[in-house]
Amino acid sequence: MRRRPWRWLLPLTAVPVLALLAYGFRVNPRDIRSPLVGRPAAPFALTSFEGAPMQLGALRGKVVVLNFWASWCYPACYEEAPVLERGWRAYRDRDVVVLGVDIQDKDEAGRKFIRDFSLTFPNAPDHSGKVSVDYGVYGVPETFFIDRAGAIRVKHVSAVTDQVFRDTVEALLAEPAPPR
């Protein structure tokens, strides 16, 4: 019988294809940088669940963490709700404001979510969806970090972690305050 040692090269032919597919894990096809980063944050005026006005314009000079969420967004929104609450409590005295915008949700479910996580920072429903459209929200959760001059500096997609919150907010606080 003829020996054909090269036949063992056959399985090797699949390796480049498999390697290419493995490379695919390192890239995200949807990873397109938000054009809003670096631009002034769009102003909005919402009414919070408690009935208080929630306006971005009134917060110039503060670092704003604007979070879009929904009660049906499990698990990411459930993971980050305590993180945001902790961040708000730790930084509220240092001119940092956390705002929550509840999108595409039922008010009742939204209120239950706030109760379940004992959230104390202002949260408002976005009934018309206008705010989420202005910010180009693709899915929840998405969080925008707005600097003291009112410009969007960081857009974070998926749940915010303690470290992301702390690092981003500290970096924005370290910048000199803009002239009033």
Add this chain to the structure above:
Amino acid sequence: MIPEAGTGALLVALVLALYGAVAAAVGGRRGRPALVESAQHAALGVFALLTAAVLLLIYAFLTFDFSVRYVANNTNLGTPFYYRITALWGALEGSIVLWAWLVSIYTLIVILRHRTSARQLYPWVLTVMLTVVAFFLVVMTMPAPVFSRMMPVPADGRGLNPLLEDSGMITHPVALYLGFTGFTVPFAFAVAALVTGRVGDFWITTTRRWTIVAWYFLSLGLLIGGWWSYHVLGWGGYWAWDPVENAAFMPWLTGTALLHSVMIQERRRMLRLWNLALVMLTFSLTLFGTFLTRSGVIASVHAFTQGSIGVFFLSFLALVVLVGLGLLAWRWDTLGAQGELDSVVSRESAFLLNNVLLVAATFTVFFGTVFPLLSEAVRDVKVSVGAPFFNQVNVPLFLSLIFLMGVGPLIAWRRASLENLRRNFLWPIVIGVTAAALFRLLGVRSILAVVTLALTVFVASTIGVDLVRATRARRAMGERALPALGGLLLRHNRRYGGFVVHLAILVVAVGVTGSQAWSVHTETTLKRGEQTELGGYRIRFDGLRESQESNHGKVTGTFTVVNGRAAGAVLEPAKKFYPQEQSPIAYVDYRLGLVDDIYLVLGDFARDGTSATVKFQVNRMVSWIWIGGLVLTLGTVLAVLPERRKAA
């Protein structure tokens, strides 16, 4: 309760599947039937447990058990009854459950049919099938835990993706998965043949029917997917060369190649290595398709959520491909052909060419699908490959395939004589050329359309010539015409089933050609009472109305066709507003016809109902594609019926 019971069932099933896979292999290797029998029991247990898991999940859906995260994510209190059942496969985790369950059903059938008839191969077939099930069970318990618990239990669920609330979603995934998983059986037999060294023709004849069945379901899945896309997505098309469509199309192409090349092995003892490779390729492509949809590696409308699941799929794909190719390499020396090609003008070479074209088409589709990835890896540039690439490359290939469809079944084996060619092809060629001239005279402008239609006429007439001749032969024996035809179809059901399937493909080809060449569309804003005309149809806008459905709000536009055959027909396209969705979902309305479909999509509208924008399409011959699906079903049934020739 349900989360724990479900997870428990899956874990026990996993243990059983792993045990069965190993026991069957050891039993096969050492020749110990008791072990194989024990593996068989394990397989039955896996089937029972998976069935229980499916039932538990359905029960959780029906009772709105939102403590199951998967249920909370994919239904809410407003989800209608049927869609609560189909929500089972509405997202990633459940689709994996369905997949595994179908493989376990196939395993059951294999046990029932082949445990005595395929003694030597059987243990290894069991090993492979159980390994595949075990893999899916691993996925179900680790990266995509379907029974994970939701804490805290929400008052209401998120709701099913509204696009999936459609009858097509009841059948499309099931048909597609029956196709995908069906190829596991030929794959298992191929591996068993290689492992045992019994690489003769037995495994091929045993799995022929399996291949046809899997191929049929895959075809059906693709067609229903097209139907869903056509009447739900509201862009008036049925195929977009989306990566995931491609992922389902590639195993269809290689499966088609396999159905044909198998015949050469049966008749001429050729292509053993090729057939084994095709089976491996087809099965790997089904896994690749799953990988593609679930890994998030390539952007697609079908993409499920991302996560670590991609790594699991790629690892398993790598295992399958490397083991498969390794086995081929190991048995290389025994896989040589016994027959050889006598002449270029023969049925063998027609079939070979058919295989080359199908594999070439597979390669181009594969290349186009992964090209964005390749480009990013090599040049760090994001690109996307669109329909123009796929169309340009594949249209010539498909036209050649249609031509071969006419030649292959009639040309002689081994070496075709001039007499054979004249006898079989003179009339079809004359008819085909005449048809081309006729279409041209009738005003068909597109050359591509003329060529395609003429080719379909040519192929149809080869089938006609064959039928007429065979019927005449039987009538010469004294039978009457209709019984003669019927007897022919039943006696030679495999051959004529194949012909009917070919006819189905022709019908689909006519539908695709017609819809591409002659469909027209417009988009216009109408005031109430105003009319617009397109392609000979005039429609009038009669107003809007609002309504509240169980799980969404809806704005419906009323349009009346005012002239022609469909005069008086009222179409009511709508926009549906789901609380959990960012943007409204279009609800298309249409009147299907043999030639013309009237197809309306509601665009923007004035809130007071005084005006609305409407996308108005007259789509031509699209129905032929769906009719093709029915013909395909008939042909497949005919082809898989037990052959009666020998009994007669």
